[in-house]
Amino acid sequence: MIEWVHPGLIFILGALLIPVLKGRWKKIYLLLLPIAALIDLLYMSTSRGVFWRIPLLGYELVFGRVDQLSLVFGYVFTIAAFCMTLYALHVKEDGHHVSAFLYVGSTLGVVFAGDLFTLYLFWEVMAFSSLFLIWYRKTKASSEAGFRYIMVHIFGGICLLAGIILHVQNTGSIAFNSFNWGTGWGYLPSYLIFLGFLINAAVPPLHAWLADAYPEATITGAVFLTAFTTKSAIYVLIRGFSGVEILIWLGAIMAVYGVIYAVLENDIRRLLAYHIISQVGYMVCGVGIGTWMAIDGSIAHAFCHILYKALLFMGAGVVIEMTGRSKFTELGGLYKYKYMPLTFWLYMIGAFSISGFPLFNGFVSKTMVVEASAMADLPIVWLLLEGASIGTFLHTGLKVPYLTWFGRRDKDKEPVVEPVKEPPKNMFVAMGITAFLCVFIGVYPQALYGILPYPADYNPYAASHIIAMSQLLLFTFVAFWLLRGMLHGTPTITLDTDWFYRVLGKKFIWFCEKPLISFADSIDEKVRRIADSFVWFSKNPPVASRIMMLTVSTVFLRPFNPNPLYTRYANDLEELRKLYPAEVHRLAIGSGVLLVLMFFTLYLIIYLTYGVLWV
């Protein structure tokens, strides 16, 4: 007997009531839904197995696969949804709340999906509901970025669907388990599904949608976006492709890639978005290593990342909300204003967490993946991951706060950006709760390790870990302080792989519209002429053929002019052309019947003699 309902359903059906409620009741309702889902999850955790099985066309859809892996992701998504809803409580548009709840609900649908059809269904709902969190910003940039975002996700969805269909055709099963892996055409279904997953995980070169779209989303919508799409992709990668070696390298490169781009960014949220890519790199790498500790590390890092990245985006959101600006070249010196020290310190808790300072949650999860790479004897991966840690602290922990709250503005005596709006209080309460969770997990990691699917025999607070991490981060600060002059924002954008569809794509469309269409038009014209000549010919075939013969003859005879034959032909031709199609010679109806009879007779002869006179 099932005593619980699907937690995704609580969000999805719950979202429908939001527009009906008003004022205070709506706010209470918004906060109660995630809490209800969390309580529901706790009930679920007492029973393991497969629930909510619905037969469909000879297949069995599984909406509720409950095991430790899906539960961990379920917990963190629900907890994050609560904090984020609290952060977004002041938002007036109902549609914004509805799309956020559909987004959360469909992500939970993905997490508990036990078969590929259910997975695909929620996968698509996730893409489309999240789109509205971008479009609600209602600017030209957000509308365009939203279109690009959904195009990429539709492409990913199609890859996934194609892979699923081929997979079902090959194996006859729609169960969502580990996929076959190897090289060769036989693994095409796995490759296509893999590609669909990689797009959502924002693995370079398929990552540009993230850094393109997230910074254009609404202030509260961006906070939601940071958590669900990429981390649910990590979840499905763990389910389907754990231990696939290429993920190790993709992940390690991804971790550094995000860091390099973060140096060049001038937009506060785009910088943080590149750090999502970098952090997800650790998780992808962990999935690729595939040992118990690496998988546990990936899950733990996803858990912690959702919390601190939400906190960072919340902090950046408060700055944008208050100043209306998001570029480093337009920010600076905010620390002395009301609410800003509070924002700064809450942001810094997120920054210390993402950088992996001891006593913050990033430390207890990131080091797990790094340690797993050491245990799997991957020195280059280890160096890349540690290098990404340096870059993370450099940007999120040093560059962003320096250029936003302090910066050169005082020295240059330029007018400081004054906050123009008072931020809603609920934003700070949400940040406070998220910050508390970051520190809590950092101080008491057993709370997190206890719910991981594999027995995590890992002690983050070994002396050597603490010392190595402290050295790494402290000396990063030294280098930052020496080179801080180089880190000021410049009013530029940075080209990324979205260039291919934003510039080359546009050129391709131009090519289709101009040269290709005119080429097609000329072909069209030629074909039409040929068709016309057939029409002309069929109006009176005997006369038409005579005209053609006469034309050819005159062409041949012209060089021997004057010539009586030529003159005669030319005159005939002129006359025939003038009269054409002239009077058509018609047959009596009887001749038509005769033709039909002859045809049938021929058929009869063949029919009767087949097998007798000939074979």
Added chain:
Amino acid sequence: MGIKLEQKHLFGILYVCLAASILADVLVNFHGQAEAQAHTAFLWQTIPGFSAIYGFVGCVLIIVVSKALGHLWLQREEDYYEKH
């Protein structure tokens, strides 16, 4: 003046931390060989202060390499995509 003094103090704390982290590393290497071994996978991890060097050099490299990439290749004016 107040801000200046504060910054000076902060840097004092920083120097102490830098020294302490190196010192602790040396001590752990010296005393707790067994414990240190358990967490050592690569040769360079036995060098005292390796993380400090890596942190510093890595940070400089990230800044310089990224900036070079940006200036030479990747960075464009803000209305690049409207123009192209």
